[in-house]
Amino acid sequence: MLLFIEQLFNGLQLGVMLFLMSAGLTLVFGIMRVINLAHGSLYMMGAYIAATVVQHSGSFILALLTALAATALLGMLIEVIVLRRLYKRDHLDQVLATFGLILFFNELTRIVWGRQPLFMDVPGWLSETIEIIPGAPYPSYRLAIISVGILAAVFLYLMFTRTRLGMKIRAGAANREMVAALGVNITLLNTLIFGLGALLAALAGAMAGPILAVESGMGESILILTFVVIVIGGIGSIRGAFIGAILVGIVETLGKFALPLLLRLMLPPASADGTGASLASMSVYILMAAVLIWRPRGLFPAHD
Amino acid sequence: MKRFLLIMIVTLAVLFVSSPVYSADAVKIGMVTTLSTKAGYLGEDIRDGFKLAINQSSGKLGGVSVELLVDDDTRKPGKGKQIADRFIKRDGVKIMTGIVFSNVAMAVVPKVVRDGVIYVSPNAGPSALAGKQCHKNYFNTAWQNDNLHEATGSYVNEAGYENVYILAPNYPAGKDALAGFKRFYKGNIAGEVYTKLGQSDYAAELAALRAAKPDAVFFFLPGGMGINFIKQYAQAGLNKSIPLTGPAFSFDERLLGAVGEAAVGVINGSQWSADLDNPANKQFVAAFRKAYGRTPTLYASQGYDTALAIGAALKAVNGDISDMDAFRSALKKAEFASVRGNFKFGSNQHPVQDIYVRKVVKGADGKYTNVIHKKAFTNHVDAYASQCKY
Numbered sequence: 001m002l003l004f005i006e007q008l009f010n011g012l013q014l015g016v017m018l019f020l021m022s023a024g025l026t027l028v029f030g031i032m033r034v035i036n037l038a039h040g041s042l043y044m045m046g047a048y049i050a051a052t053v054v055q056h057s058g059s060f061i062l063a064l065l066t067a068l069a070a071t072a073l074l075g076m077l078i079e080v081i082v083l084r085r086l087y088k089r090d091h092l093d094q095v096l097a098t099f100g101l102i103l104f105f106n107e108l109t110r111i112v113w114g115r116q117p118l119f120m121d122v123p124g125w126l127s128e129t130i131e132i133i134p135g136a137p138y139p140s141y142r143l144a145i146i147s148v149g150i151l152a153a154v155f156l157y158l159m160f161t162r163t164r165l166g167m168k169i170r171a172g173a174a175n176r177e178m179v180a181a182l183g184v185n186i187t188l189l190n191t192l193i194f195g196l197g198a199l200l201a202a203l204a205g206a207m208a209g210p211i212l213a214v215e216s217g218m219g220e221s222i223l224i225l226t227f228v229v230i231v232i233g234g235i236g237s238i239r240g241a242f243i244g245a246i247l248v249g250i251v252e253t254l255g256k257f258a259l260p261l262l263l264r265l266m267l268p269p270a271s272a273d274g275t276g277a278s279l280a281s282m283s284v285y286i287l288m289a290a291v292l293i294w295r296p297r298g299l300f301p302a303h304d
Numbered sequence: 305m306k307r308f309l310l311i312m313i314v315t316l317a318v319l320f321v322s323s324p325v326y327s328a329d330a331v332k333i334g335m336v337t338t339l340s341t342k343a344g345y346l347g348e349d350i351r352d353g354f355k356l357a358i359n360q361s362s363g364k365l366g367g368v369s370v371e372l373l374v375d376d377d378t379r380k381p382g383k384g385k386q387i388a389d390r391f392i393k394r395d396g397v398k399i400m401t402g403i404v405f406s407n408v409a410m411a412v413v414p415k416v417v418r419d420g421v422i423y424v425s426p427n428a429g430p431s432a433l434a435g436k437q438c439h440k441n442y443f444n445t446a447w448q449n450d451n452l453h454e455a456t457g458s459y460v461n462e463a464g465y466e467n468v469y470i471l472a473p474n475y476p477a478g479k480d481a482l483a484g485f486k487r488f489y490k491g492n493i494a495g496e497v498y499t500k501l502g503q504s505d506y507a508a509e510l511a512a513l514r515a516a517k518p519d520a521v522f523f524f525l526p527g528g529m530g531i532n533f534i535k536q537y538a539q540a541g542l543n544k545s546i547p548l549t550g551p552a553f554s555f556d557e558r559l560l561g562a563v564g565e566a567a568v569g570v571i572n573g574s575q576w577s578a579d580l581d582n583p584a585n586k587q588f589v590a591a592f593r594k595a596y597g598r599t600p601t602l603y604a605s606q607g608y609d610t611a612l613a614i615g616a617a618l619k620a621v622n623g624d625i626s627d628m629d630a631f632r633s634a635l636k637k638a639e640f641a642s643v644r645g646n647f648k649f650g651s652n653q654h655p656v657q658d659i660y661v662r663k664v665v666k667g668a669d670g671k672y673t674n675v676i677h678k679k680a681f682t683n684h685v686d687a688y689a690s691q692c693k694y
Binding site for chain 1: 339340341342344345348376474478479496497498499500504505507508511512514515528531532535536538539540541562
């Protein structure tokens, strides 16, 4: 039972990571109608910048702040230089252009940081464990990730429901032309949204750095799950992204934990683990298919 | 006119790129190795060890000029096959080496040795290639995959652990690793887990491990996988209660540099250590440190030995590799001073060698390294040699 709760926490931790990624992606997709494959590259750049600053300054907080600011700026730059030209084009052109950006950033990191991954350390004050449930000590860094993710969700919720900017963004998502006609500077709004998405991706990347390895191409593996999340949650909806991300995180982690155990009743360990891992990756897509049969537009569609 | 200029420039560029400058009689050696991904430093050390041997005798091995072609397989079997194919067809390579990962080796080696290429493995030693699928053109200068795990298993058994949790990636070398460990460890297995090759996050495995309450953990996770595992093991507070152990692959010097204090005191099995006391090794360690500014890992020692083994054979045939039979029998004699001391090829052309258990310590220079703890096996032969029939 303790083990089950601990695995739930692991699922929650993956879930909030996915939420940080999908919040930005779903906004960009929902409001600007652009498929941005390069969102994973922003995650990677956030991680690289954070890892570099940690190596030079030793301060994790400083690294996090630098990564957020620098990646948000980078995101806005990409919007102005590349994406702005793509709003009126069809989805294939957008996919090709943003796929080109993936190749560009992967190669850039190889040139600047080399082929070898960078390894970030967990900050000293977060390297211990906390016994939130008696008998199951849990790493405090992973708890910190969960808290930051939930704080980010609350922040986004307040921003969208209580501020003028949030109102404009929601209006933009509902009817872009009408909002522009009412005199809102939609071009500036787009740039800001893209910057916000990049900032959230960088937050995910920098927080993931100490758990994973910061390497070229690290964005692609999380990007696929992120797309699954926004399809499940309903494109353009932050609330959907949150629910979808937590669902996907928990299904993936529990599947990875429970399926091999079940298969071991029938198969030798090596094949049970291999098959179990493949089935666990499949379970996320089965979840997506089931949700789409039940609600073809996702759980909380932003447009009707 | 513009178009003509463009064609001319492209033609010139192609000409320049495709004609590297080397002496006409240099023997080409093709190295397919892993230089990127989290395990990229393994291939880097093999390459640097190999290059050190070439540079020490100014571009020659065994007195014969050699040209080393290196390419990165990115740990993908398909990519490894492509590179090997290009080396053989375009560059006319007759001698190949370099593969780090057994899944890449299983895709590349059986084909190239059938095509008449001599392949000398500086790392991967899958059990299939040591036993039933052995080939007269395949040599291994490192170990058969099971060997270092066998030494660790034997130590863990002697040390009196009775309930060990074992963990390795799901690929041929991972299965060999746990088979090797279990061959010499006689106690209870608290859990046997195969992770994904290249996995970064071990949270789910660590939670299951804690729940199984073992008295020790044996894990084989080379390169960055090991770095992440050891760090997360410490973050979960497990290193205070359950001791870690494993093969040298989970505790090489570059990995130790990244995990620091978390691995001190750990026992691991290896055929080589930087403090092995023989003249060849002292010379090698000093030269490697001078050339690259870091302590060599076992991978570097294997790359260096592989170069010396090829060099000795080239010397015996005077650099003439048109007669592959002569080159092969010269290679089999292994007339070189291995940095690990005793070395000869067994009946299946895999090493017959001593294997040690090492201990992780903090050196006088503040860097983490391994020292020999004791010898586990003398003239150890792998378990598959008897299945190999040429």
